[in-house]
Amino acid sequence: xPANSGSRSRLPxxxxxxxxxxxxxALFAMxxxxxxxxxxxxxxxxxxFHGFQDSRGVTVLSPTVDLTKDFTDRTSLKxxxxxxxxxxxxxxxxxCHPDGIRSARAVASATxxxxxGDTTVGIGGEFSQENFYRATTLSTSVSRxxxxxxxxxxxxxxxxxxxxxxxxxEFTERQYAHDAYASVTQTLTKTTVVQVGVEVAQxxxxxxxxxxxxxxxxVLVPGNSPDLRNRYTFSARIKQALPASTYLDIDYxxxxxxxxxxxxxxxxxxxxxxxxxIVASGAVRLYDQTGAYFYAPSYTGSPLYYTGDFRLFxxxxxxxxxxxxxTPKDGLFGMRPGSALTLQYERYWTTRSFDAAIFTGGIxxxxxxxAP
Amino acid sequence: xxxxxxANPSRRAVFAVCLLAAVSGACASVQPWQxxxxxxxxxxxxxxAALTAYASHWQESRxxxxxxxxxxxxxxxxx
Numbered sequence: 001x002p003a004n005s006g007s008r009s010r011l012p013x014x015x016x017x018x019x020x021x022x023x024x025x026a027l028f029a030m031x032x033x034x035x036x037x038x039x040x041x042x043x044x045x046x047x048x049f050h051g052f053q054d055s056r057g058v059t060v061l062s063p064t065v066d067l068t069k070d071f072t073d074r075t076s077l078k079x080x081x082x083x084x085x086x087x088x089x090x091x092x093x094x095x096c097h098p099d100g101i102r103s104a105r106a107v108a109s110a111t112x113x114x115x116x117g118d119t120t121v122g123i124g125g126e127f128s129q130e131n132f133y134r135a136t137t138l139s140t141s142v143s144r145x146x147x148x149x150x151x152x153x154x155x156x157x158x159x160x161x162x163x164x165x166x167x168x169x170e171f172t173e174r175q176y177a178h179d180a181y182a183s184v185t186q187t188l189t190k191t192t193v194v195q196v197g198v199e200v201a202q203x204x205x206x207x208x209x210x211x212x213x214x215x216x217x218x219v220l221v222p223g224n225s226p227d228l229r230n231r232y233t234f235s236a237r238i239k240q241a242l243p244a245s246t247y248l249d250i251d252y253x254x255x256x257x258x259x260x261x262x263x264x265x266x267x268x269x270x271x272x273x274x275x276x277x278i279v280a281s282g283a284v285r286l287y288d289q290t291g292a293y294f295y296a297p298s299y300t301g302s303p304l305y306y307t308g309d310f311r312l313f314x315x316x317x318x319x320x321x322x323x324x325x326x327t328p329k330d331g332l333f334g335m336r337p338g339s340a341l342t343l344q345y346e347r348y349w350t351t352r353s354f355d356a357a358i359f360t361g362g363i364x365x366x367x368x369x370x371a372p
Numbered sequence: 373x374x375x376x377x378x379a380n381p382s383r384r385a386v387f388a389v390c391l392l393a394a395v396s397g398a399c400a401s402v403q404p405w406q407x408x409x410x411x412x413x414x415x416x417x418x419x420x421a422a423l424t425a426y427a428s429h430w431q432e433s434r435x436x437x438x439x440x441x442x443x444x445x446x447x448x449x450x451x
Contacts, residue, residue, distance in 0.1 A: 046422045066422050080425075104434075150401050161432055181439070185417065190406045195417055199439040233439030239415050247414035255437035263437040271414045279414065287424060289436050313438040323423075344423065350434075358430065 008181040029193045044071055048342070048362030070368065074115040082107045096168075097308070099123040105130035110137070112202045122156075130250040132165040132210075150187040156180065173206035189265075195227035199233040215298035216310035223307040225294075231256040246274035249283070259314065263289035269321070279326055285319040310352065340367040 035229035050062040064082035069076060084105040111124030122141040130136070141156035160174040183197030205227060237251040255266040269283030291314040294305035323344040326332070330340040346358040402410065413419045424441060432438045 016436065048422055048426070050426050062426065064422065064426065078386040080412075114437075148401050177441075186403050187407075187410060191404055191409055193415055193417075198442065201439065229435075231439060233437070235440035237417060239413070239417070241409040241415060247412065249414075253437075255439065257437075261436045263435070265437070273414075280415075287435065288405075292436070311434065313436075317435070318436070342423075346427075354434070356430075356434075360426065 016228035028229040040104055042068055043368035044068055044338075044366045045365055046362060046364050048360060051359045053357055055144040055353070057087075060086045060111060061087075061291075076111070078111045078124075080107070080109045080126075088278045098152075103131045105133075109137075111141075132167040136161045141205070152185040153183070154185070155182040162205075164206060164210060175203060175207060177201060177203045193239045195235075195237045197233075197235045199231075199235075201231040201233075203229045203231070208307070209309050211311070212308040213313065214306045216303075216306055217300055218298075220308070225307055225309070225311060225312075226305060227290075228258065232256050247271045247349070255289075260293035260311070261290055263287065277329060279325045279327075281321070281323040281325075283319075288316040290314050314353065315350050316350045317348060319346060319348045321346045323353070331342055335363075338368070342365045 024341075045068075046064075046066040048064045050060075052058075052062070052065070055354040062082060062084045064080065065301065066245065067077075067079045069077045069079075084107075086103040086105070092210055105128060107126065107128035109124060109126035109329065111122050113120055113122040113129065120143050121339070122139075123137045125140075126135070126137040126139070131188075137160040139156060139158035141154065143152055143154035145152050158177075158179045160175075160177040160179070162177065163172050165172050170187040181197060181199040183195060183196040185193065187193050207229060208223050210222055211261040212223065214223045214371045223344070233253060233255050235251065235253040237249070237370055240248040240250075244249055245271070249267075249269040249271070251265075251267045255261075255263040255265075265285060265287045267283060267285040269281060271279055271281040292307065292312040294303070295307060295312050296303075299306045325340055325341065325342050327338070327340040329337065332341055338362065342360065342362050342364065344358075344360040346360075347355070349355045418448075428438070428441050436446065
């Protein structure tokens with residue numbers, strides 16, 4: 001694949017971007033962790049590094065830093081900064097850039113939560129910028145504990161303004177997304193918790209990928225998708241504590257949208273404690289989706305809508321995940337007790353001859369007076 | 373084009389959530405001293421939020437569906 005050679009040639013760029021993001025995270029940790037001394041039950045900083053490599057030769061390196069900080073007993077802040085450094089942005093880019101093309105995405109978000117008795121209200125925002133795409137999101141959320149903490153109801157709303165650039169032209173399109181969700185989490189027994197939720201989203205505006213080409217009358221051309229898409233998601237999860245410090249996690253998601261794309265996602269996982277310091281987990285996810293109603297392998301004549309977007313094709317996929325979390329009693333690498341090392345490996349296959357390997361490594365550092 | 377029949381599953385889902393919310397107060401109440409195993413991080417849905425967010429991000433860049441994990445920001449890095 002042409003993208004491979006290009007990806008190797010840009011290693012200094014990727015390492016530079018990654019090193020910069022990791023340095024930012026480390027600086028974040030060094031500067032803030034020692035000074036956050038107020039009482040807290042969940043203040044921590046997560047510094048993770050994700051590596052994604054797929055069968056097209058595309059590599060995405062994504063360092064992220066997440067911070068949770070309590071300012072008072074009732075007010076907390078969650079902040080996130082992340083980068084995607086992309087070695088070669090898919091077959092569509094390789095068509096015009098046979099030696100590969102570097103791409104990057106930076107994302108920053110912050111959410112402020114405040115408690116009012118058993119109710120928590122949150123407000124937040126996120127901004128992401130990549131070479132030819134900008135997204136700005138504002139969100140609100142509310143949750144309330146009921147029934148002596150055995151029931152939690154939650155809801156939220158977000159508005160996003162997405163601005164793709166129709167590369168290679170300089171013209172920018174606009175897309176408006178409204179997204180609302182509601183969920184109920186219920187403790188059923190001393191060992192069982194369930195959660196069900198619904199999410200409804202409406203996306204208006206330009207929704208065609210300018211980079212993915214459809215075969216129309218034998219010629220590869222940019223697609224043309226409808227300007228309105230309504231999306232509906234139902235999800236259900238159950239967590240069951242089993243004997244021998246083992247925990248079962250089952251989840252199901254049903255999705256339907258107004259482009260007639262339907263999908264089912266089923267996941268099952270097990271986690272087990274090994275002593276006081278290690279938690280090992282394994283999970284499997286099975287996924288299937290139908291194609292959008294205007295999907296076809298190729299088009300003839302003058303169809304109103306046509307697409308070359310692989311996300312609108314019918315396919316199945318499997319995902320296998322293995323994870324180990326190591327939390328030494330005396331702290332990790334001299335850090336304070338409660339600090340943990342996470343290592344995760346995932347393997348993803350689809351029926352469209354696409355597969356990927358995803359590696360994640362990271363550390364969690366608690367801080368604050370009540371940190372363990 | 374979407375038909376009302378295809379939207380019915382989502383209406384049923386909304387109804388199911390409302391019904392669960394309405395009847396959840398009648399569920400057995402687990403007392404604080406009975407919550408030892410429930411307090412384990414493995415029993416928390418948001419225990420691995422950073423990993424979940426990343427998984428949602430790359431899966432949405434490969435698959436046509438999304439949602440089910442709360443509202444999230446945009447941007448895909450998926451060209």
